[in-house]
Amino acid sequence: MLKRITLPVAEIVNENETIRTFYFEKKLGALPGQFIMLSDLVTGEKPFSISECESGYFGVTIKKLGTFTQALFEKKPGDLLSYRGAYGSSFSISGRNVLLVGGGYATPPLYYLSKELLKAGAELTVVNGARSKKELVFCERFSNLSLSYQRITDAGCLGRAGSSVDIAQVLLEENHYDMVYVSGPELMMRAMRNLLQNYPELNYEFLFERYMKCAIGICGNCTIDPLGIRLCVEGPVLARDKIVQLTEFGEYHRNAAGIKEYF
Amino acid sequence: MLKRITLPVAEIVNENETIRTFYFEKKLGALPGQFIMLSDLVTGEKPFSISECESGYFGVTIKKLGTFTQALFEKKPGDLLSYRGAYGSSFSISGRNVLLVGGGYATPPLYYLSKELLKAGAELTVVNGARSKKELVFCERFSNLSLSYQRITDAGCLGRAGSSVDIAQVLLEENHYDMVYVSGPELMMRAMRNLLQNYPELNYEFLFERYMKCAIGICGNCTIDPLGIRLCVEGPVLARDKIVQLTEFGEYHRNAAGIKEYF
Amino acid sequence: MKNDRSRISVEFLGKRAATPLVLPAGIMGMTWSGMKYTWENGCGIITSKSLTMEPRKGHAGPVIAEFEGGMLNCMGLCNPGIEEGLAEVNEFRKFYEVPVIVSIFATTIDDFLTLTQKVNESRGDFVELNLSCPNVSDEYGLPLAASKIKVAEIVSAVKMVSKIPVIAKLSPNVSGLTEICTAAEAAGADALCLINTLGPGMLIDIDLQRSVLSNRTGGMSGPCVKPVALRAVFEAYSRVKIPIIGTGGVSNGRDAVEMLMAGASLVGVGSALYEGGIGIFEQINQDILTYMDQYGYGTITDIPRLEKM
Amino acid sequence: MKNDRSRISVEFLGKRAATPLVLPAGIMGMTWSGMKYTWENGCGIITSKSLTMEPRKGHAGPVIAEFEGGMLNCMGLCNPGIEEGLAEVNEFRKFYEVPVIVSIFATTIDDFLTLTQKVNESRGDFVELNLSCPNVSDEYGLPLAASKIKVAEIVSAVKMVSKIPVIAKLSPNVSGLTEICTAAEAAGADALCLINTLGPGMLIDIDLQRSVLSNRTGGMSGPCVKPVALRAVFEAYSRVKIPIIGTGGVSNGRDAVEMLMAGASLVGVGSALYEGGIGIFEQINQDILTYMDQYGYGTITDIPRLEKM
Numbered sequence A, B: 001m002l003k004r005i006t007l008p009v010a011e012i013v014n015e016n017e018t019i020r021t022f023y024f025e026k027k028l029g030a031l032p033g034q035f036i037m038l039s040d041l042v043t044g045e046k047p048f049s050i051s052e053c054e055s056g057y058f059g060v061t062i063k064k065l066g067t068f069t070q071a072l073f074e075k076k077p078g079d080l081l082s083y084r085g086a087y088g089s090s091f092s093i094s095g096r097n098v099l100l101v102g103g104g105y106a107t108p109p110l111y112y113l114s115k116e117l118l119k120a121g122a123e124l125t126v127v128n129g130a131r132s133k134k135e136l137v138f139c140e141r142f143s144n145l146s147l148s149y150q151r152i153t154d155a156g157c158l159g160r161a162g163s164s165v166d167i168a169q170v171l172l173e174e175n176h177y178d179m180v181y182v183s184g185p186e187l188m189m190r191a192m193r194n195l196l197q198n199y200p201e202l203n204y205e206f207l208f209e210r211y212m213k214c215a216i217g218i219c220g221n222c223t224i225d226p227l228g229i230r231l232c233v234e235g236p237v238l239a240r241d242k243i244v245q246l247t248e249f250g251e252y253h254r255n256a257a258g259i260k261e262y263f
Numbered sequence C, D: 001m002k003n004d005r006s007r008i009s010v011e012f013l014g015k016r017a018a019t020p021l022v023l024p025a026g027i028m029g030m031t032w033s034g035m036k037y038t039w040e041n042g043c044g045i046i047t048s049k050s051l052t053m054e055p056r057k058g059h060a061g062p063v064i065a066e067f068e069g070g071m072l073n074c075m076g077l078c079n080p081g082i083e084e085g086l087a088e089v090n091e092f093r094k095f096y097e098v099p100v101i102v103s104i105f106a107t108t109i110d111d112f113l114t115l116t117q118k119v120n121e122s123r124g125d126f127v128e129l130n131l132s133c134p135n136v137s138d139e140y141g142l143p144l145a146a147s148k149i150k151v152a153e154i155v156s157a158v159k160m161v162s163k164i165p166v167i168a169k170l171s172p173n174v175s176g177l178t179e180i181c182t183a184a185e186a187a188g189a190d191a192l193c194l195i196n197t198l199g200p201g202m203l204i205d206i207d208l209q210r211s212v213l214s215n216r217t218g219g220m221s222g223p224c225v226k227p228v229a230l231r232a233v234f235e236a237y238s239r240v241k242i243p244i245i246g247t248g249g250v251s252n253g254r255d256a257v258e259m260l261m262a263g264a265s266l267v268g269v270g271s272a273l274y275e276g277g278i279g280i281f282e283q284i285n286q287d288i289l290t291y292m293d294q295y296g297y298g299t300i301t302d303i304p305r306l307e308k309m
Ligand SMILES: Cc1cc2nc3c(=O)[nH]c(=O)nc-3n(C[C@H](O)[C@H](O)[C@H](O)COP(=O)(O)OP(=O)(O)OC[C@H]3O[C@@H](n4cnc5c(N)ncnc54)[C@H](O)[C@@H]3O)c2cc1C
Pocket: A035, A044, A045, A046, A047, A048, A049, A050, A060, A061, A062, A063, A064, A065, A066, A067, A068, A069, A070, A105, A106, A208, A209, A210, A211, A212, A213, A236
């Protein structure tokens, strides 16, 4: 397991007003779906999924939300940040004809996954959804890959109105997929799970988020009911066999104190 | 560096009344001249040179002297002992025509050295000296190797009377050696050093003993004046370039309290 | 024979634990399902996260920092508070016949008593007094466990109200730990848990020129604290009659046997989850059985203890 | 520039050390030639083995036991006694212009004073009071360093007679170390040395079913004690004005810089000799210079300290 590494931010790309990708020049050796714990050693330390990972650099794509991400958005290239990881389970690289469904800031890890799937020779269809056009990220990056790419916003400003789940439904009806990967807001993922109940033979993997503190499987803050598995070790990527058992999924999560908060 | 290993004594061979070889079934991977720290975890822990070392076992040849070695002599095969190491510097495996001079219980490490030298294709002459015939050890083992072997006792009971230094003197006069290895009582080694002053071109290595506690180079009990090198790390085997500088050699050593004791 | 797990089952203060392994406070014990997952994987007794009167979010990150041989943590006693915390315990205990230790933390005797009364009404099997958290000393000053008088006061007060056995969890970061142990015993403690984290310690990031932990210092745990835990357990074992939960740095079966030889009745396994994964409990159980087979011990209590000092 | 060693030379209590590295008491300081060998290899200040009134052979072996992240030792204060010990110091100091700290150990004020008077007549540059040896507590009870009153008493008595600066070496195994540090400063100590070994700890050989160390317990040193040393140094640095020799677990240049940032003026390097070999001192010197170059610090005192707490 890697120790903490402190290094300058190599580059920052503005994806939109509230989302930026931070690049670091370092070989991380992470698998798609894994995350790092990123910190400035002043404001906090939080988990972020790897959105790009090549031999000489890696990136994480971050949405500005609270204190910590706001502090990150003050950083300029050359400023030092500190990370540990990569941690957690990863997406399996499997399936010949694959559907990827992303939502909001959770889509970027599917970009890294897509690149690895393409290397493995799979055919991909990617659905990238967001509330508005401005909030859609990684569109250009996906368009540059040889895959079928669909964008969707709630407002329909890109031609289609609706959610990525709506598109996924149509795609699932019209095509035969042998694997589905989903990363998005939990309620979107719950809708996907419900949709996928109609395809009992189809395997799928979702990327989950739970409140993480240690990220190394000891504090127990990120366990999910009723399995008790730790989303920082046995997750954040879970496969169908586990997902169907989750009673907590889409219902509640536990905050920093371990108190249940309902969606 | 190896951690402590506790294991049963595999076999004990009586070399004579006061010297025994203890065998352990364990791959030690030591080099000739290195030593282990052996303990029963009751009576003490002391350094002993490796006298045999093959892939499946190793042996140390021990003279009964004080409390600790007496306690060792109570042990039967199957009894547990604990060691750490191997530690220290080793004899270089070099020279085509080599003279080895041993004395008393310090001769056995030259046996392991001889085997390695023979493997490297060297021609060996071994001189094994002791006060009396009973005290000569490893005679049979040496005789079974293809080398020229000479035994000598102070009393002359084996045909020759004198010390191993006397024989070495004759051998050095009559032959051309390119390397000399010596392991014996310090005053014998001093005599060897004096003798070897007449051969300024000849390289040699001696195996030294000093009071050892940590054996890992931190306590400083085993340093030798004026170099200050530690005989547990930079020694116990020293080569000519170091040996000629030693003012302490043959004069005094320091005891467990670090107080000088003169020979 | 080797797979006869009953050989390592242990009776502890009237309850039976399937294995001698204890999940210590603050490790995986935040949620009922976390408790279940640990038990399913071979842990014999579960300790809850230390519960306080009110919920605590704990310190900001980083709350964990690694170093050679162990880790520091400054979780800061994050927990959902006694009510929610006991709800998690009850949820677990309702379905599983597995002894649970409820760890509680407070800074006044009154609060310890209030917490104990709530534990009385829960399904918890034992109550453990965390007298020794080093990560909130900025907030609360020296841990209570540093004073044998305070330890004795709290233990005897809690004993007056508790309906279940009381365990005192003590800190190694004190002078004269053995006397504190005997004071806890004299005050009525039913068992000791030794040790809480060592130090505390601090690490500095020389590039960012800041302490790594948000709270600057944190308690040490993991392999490197084992020698201190063994010493604490052995010295306590030599002086007290009550059972001891030996906790600190146990990462494999040989460590666990060392802890038993030092005098522990049960063995805590916490930080080892990090490097050993969730399989570590079953691995240790198996390694203990292997050791027992090697030396011919039928049941775990046949493993000899060191002669008392 | 990089090889300009004067950039890491440090002034300490009126003497100049070529490098910030200190050989701590009990490491290689038994003989004059051991002192020389360490200095030749890049150590700036040499501390002698702790010297006592009479020679001591120390404990029987094993006196060293390794574990993950460090080692235990129970040398038992083996030393040739003050007379022979000072003879070694004098022999070294006669030929080399290298500051030497003479460490002394006693259990009574009278003996500390007698020892100090002998040090006065030697070529030693500083006297260090070992108030904290954990390996002779069977013999002598709790270390003196556990009591701020005793520490203050001894320091002020020694200050009355000592002709050279006085360093108090303290133990981390106490409650309230910072108060003990301020007590030592108030009593007149010219510098502190933090920390002596941690614990103590114990290890058990489960095959022989005996403690590994002959004396059962021993003090912990090596990489894993670094967090405790850093914390102790930083807390002391925040409260006292006298310089601190930061010792404990320093094994590489980054560790040394951490120690400086925590507030140390000099950095002790002891147990690291084991894994790092004698080349460790020069390696650390070079690594400090590399760090200084990376961040543009001209001299070692430019390396910033953490903000005091
Ligand atoms: C496995 C995983 C991967 C993630 N990947 C990304 C990513 O690629 N990009 C991205 O922008 N965000 C990602 N997140 C979420 C990210 O960690 C939070 O957005 C971030 O912590 C918000 O911190 P804040 O202080 O700015 O906001 P806050 O105001 O503290 O919190 C805002 C939201 O973030 C959640 N959050 C806060 N702290 C944590 C924490 N320690 N662990 C988990 N969730 C937290 C809160 O529950 C809340 O819903 C990921 C989370 C997890 C668990």
